[in-house]
Amino acid sequence: xxxxxxxxxxxxxxxxxxxxxxxxSLMAVAVFLMVLEISEFQKxxxxxxxxxxxxxxxxxTAALLFxxxxxxxxxxxVINTLPEVRAACLYDAAGDIFAELLKDEATDTAEWxxxxxxxxxxxxxxxxxxxxxxxxxxxxxxxxxxYIHADFEAAxxxxxxxxxxxxxxxxxxxxxxxxxxxxxxxxxxxxxSKLVKAAKAISASHDYSLRAIKVNEDxxxxxxxxxxxxxxxxxxQNLAVLEAKNRYLLLYDDNLSxxxxxxxxxxxLSVNQTCADQLGLDSEDFKSHSIYDFIYTADIxxxxxxxxxxxxxxxxxHKQEFRQIGxxxxxxxxxxxxxxxxxxxxxxxxxxxxxxxxxxxxxxEKIAYQASHDALTGxxxxxxxxxxxxxxxxxxxxxNAEHVLCYxxxxxxxVINDTCGxxxxxxxxxxxGELLKIHIRTQDFIARLGGDEFGVLMYYCSLAxxxxxxxxxxxVIKDFRFGWEGKSFxxxxxxxxxxxxxxxxxxxxxxxxxxxxxxxxKDKGRNRIHVYSPDDEELALRQGEMQWVEKIQRGIENxxxxxxxxxxxxxxxxxxxxxxxxxxxxxxESGHIIAPYAFLPAAERYGLAPLLDKWVISxxxxxxxxxxxxxxxxxxxSVNLSGLSFCDETMLAFIYEQFETWKIPTxxxxxEITETAAIGNLSYAIKFINSLKxxxxxxxxxxxxxxxxxxxxxxxxxxxxxxxDGLFVKDMLDDKVDLAMVKSINxxxxxxxxxxIAEFVENEAIFNLLNVLGVDYAQGxxxxxxxxxxxxxxxxxxxxxxK
Numbered sequence: 001x002x003x004x005x006x007x008x009x010x011x012x013x014x015x016x017x018x019x020x021x022x023x024x025s026l027m028a029v030a031v032f033l034m035v036l037e038i039s040e041f042q043k044x045x046x047x048x049x050x051x052x053x054x055x056x057x058x059x060x061t062a063a064l065l066f067x068x069x070x071x072x073x074x075x076x077x078v079i080n081t082l083p084e085v086r087a088a089c090l091y092d093a094a095g096d097i098f099a100e101l102l103k104d105e106a107t108d109t110a111e112w113x114x115x116x117x118x119x120x121x122x123x124x125x126x127x128x129x130x131x132x133x134x135x136x137x138x139x140x141x142x143x144x145x146x147y148i149h150a151d152f153e154a155a156x157x158x159x160x161x162x163x164x165x166x167x168x169x170x171x172x173x174x175x176x177x178x179x180x181x182x183x184x185x186x187x188x189x190x191x192x193s194k195l196v197k198a199a200k201a202i203s204a205s206h207d208y209s210l211r212a213i214k215v216n217e218d219x220x221x222x223x224x225x226x227x228x229x230x231x232x233x234x235x236x237q238n239l240a241v242l243e244a245k246n247r248y249l250l251l252y253d254d255n256l257s258x259x260x261x262x263x264x265x266x267x268x269l270s271v272n273q274t275c276a277d278q279l280g281l282d283s284e285d286f287k288s289h290s291i292y293d294f295i296y297t298a299d300i301x302x303x304x305x306x307x308x309x310x311x312x313x314x315x316x317x318h319k320q321e322f323r324q325i326g327x328x329x330x331x332x333x334x335x336x337x338x339x340x341x342x343x344x345x346x347x348x349x350x351x352x353x354x355x356x357x358x359x360x361x362x363x364x365e366k367i368a369y370q371a372s373h374d375a376l377t378g379x380x381x382x383x384x385x386x387x388x389x390x391x392x393x394x395x396x397x398x399x400n401a402e403h404v405l406c407y408x409x410x411x412x413x414x415v416i417n418d419t420c421g422x423x424x425x426x427x428x429x430x431x432x433g434e435l436l437k438i439h440i441r442t443q444d445f446i447a448r449l450g451g452d453e454f455g456v457l458m459y460y461c462s463l464a465x466x467x468x469x470x471x472x473x474x475x476v477i478k479d480f481r482f483g484w485e486g487k488s489f490x491x492x493x494x495x496x497x498x499x500x501x502x503x504x505x506x507x508x509x510x511x512x513x514x515x516x517x518x519x520x521x522k523d524k525g526r527n528r529i530h531v532y533s534p535d536d537e538e539l540a541l542r543q544g545e546m547q548w549v550e551k552i553q554r555g556i557e558n559x560x561x562x563x564x565x566x567x568x569x570x571x572x573x574x575x576x577x578x579x580x581x582x583x584x585x586x587x588x589e590s591g592h593i594i595a596p597y598a599f600l601p602a603a604e605r606y607g608l609a610p611l612l613d614k615w616v617i618s619x620x621x622x623x624x625x626x627x628x629x630x631x632x633x634x635x636x637x638s639v640n641l642s643g644l645s646f647c648d649e650t651m652l653a654f655i656y657e658q659f660e661t662w663k664i665p666t667x668x669x670x671x672e673i674t675e676t677a678a679i680g681n682l683s684y685a686i687k688f689i690n691s692l693k694x695x696x697x698x699x700x701x702x703x704x705x706x707x708x709x710x711x712x713x714x715x716x717x718x719x720x721x722x723x724x725d726g727l728f729v730k731d732m733l734d735d736k737v738d739l740a741m742v743k744s745i746n747x748x749x750x751x752x753x754x755x756x757i758a759e760f761v762e763n764e765a766i767f768n769l770l771n772v773l774g775v776d777y778a779q780g781x782x783x784x785x786x787x788x789x790x791x792x793x794x795x796x797x798x799x800x801x802x803k
Contacts, residue, residue, distance in 0.1 A: 022174045030167045037159050042125055045152060046132070049085075050123060052078065053134035053146040060090055061136060064098065064144045072099035079148065084155065089114035089147040098144060118147050128153040191220040195227060202231060209235070258334075258354040261341065264311055266291045266304075269349060279326065291352070296323035296331060306338070310350055314340035321357065333361040374448040376426055377433030385447035385455050390507045392457065392500055403459050403500040404466035407514035408436075408473070410452040411492035411526040416482065424484045425452075428491075431482065439476050441469070455514075463499050463531065470495045470529050478527065492527030494518055499532075512546065545602035552599055552608050555586060556615050562587050563619055565792045567784040568638070568757060571771045577635030578794055581672065581779065582620055583786050584612065609642030610651060616640075617658055623789055625662040633794070638670045638700055643677025646684040652691055659695070666696035670721065674702045678717055689718055700757070705745050714752065722749040726760025726780070733765055746775050764798045 056075050063071040072090050076099060079085040090099040100114045115121075121133045132148040191214075198212035211231065214224045258275035262268055268286040276282060279294055295303050299322045306320045318338045323331050334354045341349040372384035380388075392403055410432070417425040429452065436454060440446055445457040456473075458466050474493055482489045496517025498510055505513075513532040521530035555561050565580040586594040603609045617639060624631055645651045659666060671692060678685040678701065689699050700721035701714070705728055714722075724745050728738040742758065749756045758770050761780035770778055783797050 019178065022178065026167065026170055026174060029170060030163065033163050033166060034160075037163055038156070041152075041155065041159055042130075045084075045130060045150070045155075046123060046125070049130060049132045049148055049150060050134060052082075053132045053148050056088070056090070057134055057136035057144070057146045060099075060146070061138050061143055064090075064092055064136065069099050073101060076101040082150070084150040084152050085148060086112040086151055087114060087147075087149045089118075091118060091145040091147065093141075093143055095119050095145070112149060114147065118145055121147075128156050191215040191224065195220075195224055199227070258352075260286075260291065260352040260354065262291050262307075262350050262352065264307070264348040264350075266307060275354070294324055296325055299323050306336070307350065310338045310340060311348055314348075321361075324354075332356055333358045374433075377430055377448050379433050379437065379454075380445065380447035382447065382449045382455075385445070385449060385457070386507060386511075388445050388447075388457055389500075389510060392459070393504055393507055393510070396500055396502055396504065400502065401460055402462060403457065404461050404463060405498045405500055405510055405514045406456040406458060406466065406470055407449075407496040407498075407511075407518040408454040408456065409494050409496075409518050409522065410477075411494055411522070412489075413452040413491060416484075416489050416491070420484045420487070424482075427484070428482050428489075432477065432480070435476060435480060436473065439473055463497065466497055467529060467531065470497065474527065474529065494521035494526050495529045496521055497529065497531045516546070545605055548599045548602035549606050549608065551586070552603055552612065556611055559619075560587055561585065561612075561615060561619075562593070563616065563623065563789050564786040565637075565789050566779060566786040567792070567795045568636075568777050568779045569783055569795055569797050571767065571775055571778050578633050578792060579636045579777070580792055581638040582616060582640065582789075584616055604642060604644065607644060609644045610648040613641055613645045613651070614654055617655060620789075621658045621662040621664050624664055627790065631664075631668075634668055636668055636670050636698070638672045640672045640702070641677075643674070643681050643685075646673075646677075646681045646688045652688065655692065656695070666692075667698070670698040670700050672700040672702050672723070673719075675704050682716065686716060686718070693718060703759075704749075705741055714748070719754060721755050721757055721777075723757045723759055723779075724775070726758075729758045729766065729770075729780075730760040730762060732769065739769075742770075742775070743773055746773055750774070767798055 056078065059075040060072050062068070063075065076088045076090060079088045079101060080103075086103055088101045089097060092098045095117050097114050097116075102112060102114075118133050121131065123132045123134075124130075128151060130150045130152060132146075132150075134146045134148075135142055136144040136146060194215065195212050198210065201207075202210050211228045212224045214221050214228075255272055255274055258278060259272040260268060260275055261270045268289050268291055271279075271286045276286065279286075281289075291307075292300055292303065302320070303322055306318065306322075310318045319335065320338075321333060321335050324334045325331060333356070335357045337353045337355075338350050341351050372380060374381045389405065395401070396403065413425065413428070416428055429448070433448060433454075436446055436456070440456055441458070441461075443459050444461075445459070447455045447457075449455045458469065461469070474495060477491060477493045480490070482491070496514045496519070498504075498513040498517060500510065504510055517530045517532040521528045524530065551560075562585050564583040564585055566583060568579045568581060570576050570579075584596055586596075586599055588594065600609070600612075603612050620637070620639060624634065624637070658664075671689075673685065673689075693699065698721070699717075699719040700723055701717060701719045702723045703725045704714075704722045705725040722745060724742055728741045728745075732739040732742050746756045755776040757777040757779055758766075758775045759779050761767055761770065761778040762782040764782065766780075767778055767782065778797070784795050
């Protein structure tokens with residue numbers, strides 16, 4: 001229907017605009033008036049009859065009290081003046097009819113009689129009939145009820161007739177309005193029709209001299225003027241296009257780009273003046289030349305293939321870069337854009353638009369150089385070195401040759417950086433870069449790999465020769481003296497060597513081999529050379545640790561670790577709650593459990609220990625908080641901390657956050673640190689311990705007695721427990737020195753107010769001897785082996801007779 005209306009003429013649309021709203025408005029007004037009049041009428045009649053019923057009730061109070069029916073009928077007689085009322089009834093307090101008044105025309109109609117009872121009835125309209133029920137209340141007591149029944153059918157018809165008359169009046173006014181507005185509609189539609197007729201005529205004839213006729217000086221007149229102006233503009237633009245075409249032909253010669261037209265054989269058909277000037281020939285002289293006469297010799301095959309590709313795909317625009325030879329023999333880079341000309345007429349001609357991009361090409365080469373070279377030393381960078389290594393590995397797969405990858409890491413470089421600043425460090429690297437470049441073979445490739453690390457790729461070199469060459473480099477660097485602000489420094493270098501041959505792994509693994517060898521050289525005392533060998537135990541250990549790095553990181557992300565606990569029991573008394581040390585294990589996908597000695601050294605060496613400590617703390621606290629009855633049975637839980645965690649600036653904040661998150665009482669957590677880690681980071685350890693002790697946490701010093709100056713440092717460490725090194729405990733029954741060590745540690749600990757814990761308690765005899773010495777707690781396989789946290793339980797050691 002909407003599409004049908006849209007296809008109507010402007011005149012019919014205007015008529016529809018006038019008629020449709022008028023009819024819609026009339027219908028809405030009629031409905032509204034009808035609803036309004038009827039609702040108002042019902043309200044007024046209900047209110048009026050309710051008021052009359054109230055008056056009758058008030059007058060009939062005495063009649064009800066004295067049972068005067070005559071008086072009651074006289075009170076009901078007031079309805080005789082109301083023609084719509086058909087019956088009026090008065091009920092006593094018991095709900096019986098006391099008096100009634102029925103009009104003559106209603107006496108024969110059963111529906112106008114007084115109902116036997118009106119108990120529970122309310123005032124309401126039913127169709128055109130109204131029933132009014134009004135209770136008679138005297139001193140809050142109901143004396144009776146007035147009931148009035150009226151029929152307003154005649155009144156309803158009068159209202160309907162009134163609304164109908166009003167609707168007819170409105171309809172007449174609307175018709176009159178439409179008749180008066182019809183000429184106005186024609187004033188709008190007629191000019192539009194003429195404008196449409198003119199547009200059709202211009203479109204059919206393409207005669208832009210035709211114009212639409214203007215009728216009135218109104219908005220339609222403005223529209224006609226705009227239309228005529230538009231037609232005039234189109235006519236003007238047609239002329240302008242012709243002029244632009246002529247100007248374009250004139251501008252062809254003055255274009256800053258070289259423009260050349262050639263045929264399929266490459267013969268030049270025409271050039272613009274810019275091209276003629278750059279190549280030093282007249283425009284006419286080019287007609288005896290081929291495009292290949294001006295292309296750099298090495299690029300001629302590329303140019304030939306480019307022209308062939310343009311002819312095979314004539315609808316596409318093709319681009320390529322070539323070197324051009326100028327009139328003076330100079331070489332310039334050109335970016336050529338080519339397109340087939342007049343392909344519809346099967347003329348295989350090409351238009352070449354050439355732009356000089358020599359400067360951009362030079363800049364691109366400069367950027368490429370910077371991307372592949374280190375800005376500080378001018379040597380190749382890591383990515384370029386990686387590329388050369390990969391190419392070398394690919395090459396040895398074809399030819400039976402041997403090369404060597406050398407990984408150089410400076411020793412004591414950090415001392416210079418920390419002492420003299422980074423400017424001095426940068427200058428040292430620059431000088432060393434020049435020094436290394438001078439002392440390597442011309443065929444070898446050197447790069448700065450990052451920081452104070454360099455790489456040398458020794459091509460076609462045996463391992464023995466490479467070792468000798470690296471010894472020379474090591475001596476050169478050892479003899480080098482770096483001066484800065486009156487100070488002189490000497491440095492060393494650790495070098496790792498890895499052979500590149502047919503058996504070599506990927507570039508990534510080759511770098512790992514050289515890196516491992518370099519680290520091994522550092523571990524052996526620095527300033528030395530180490531050759532990678534697959535059966536080298538030290539390198540195998542290093543690589544094993546490096547493999548653990550990835551497993552540890554992935555294990556933390558995937559929760560591959562699990563927590564165990566080993567009981568710690570009091571020796572002299574047995575009334576304490578659950579006390580244990582938290583231990584970590586690694587669970588492989590197969591379910592196999594790996595002990596911590598396999599991965600903790602790698603975590604310590606590669607700085608992952610703080611991450612492991614955080615995982616242990618968060619997992620332990622979550623287990624304690626979410627396991628029913630565990631916290632109530634817990635006396636003390638020991639948690640091991642790495643020495644690296646003391647230096648981790650985020651560790652304290654993390655521990656505080658975990659206490660707040662899981663609501664763990666701080667006095668039930670004891671952090672356990674090793675003596676060697678505490679001594680190695682003494683200032684950090686003291687600050688760390690004091691911060692947590694202020695919150696209520698306890699501390700235990702593990703492996704006490706293994707250090708060289710244990711008692712001297714003990715005075716500075718505010719710990720609560722000393723764990724006597726198990727190496728002394730396990731042999732104390734047979735070794736008097738071990739017994740004396742255990743006894744002295746226990747006595748010194750007690751003098752300083754600290755409790756003692758003996759490790760490696762493996763049998764009852766050791767346990768009983770510890771009891772005699774006065775040691776406070778025992779831990780070991782004789783007490784209980786490590787078990788999963790949910791399997792921990794209170795232990796009373798050696799209470800049952802031994803078997």
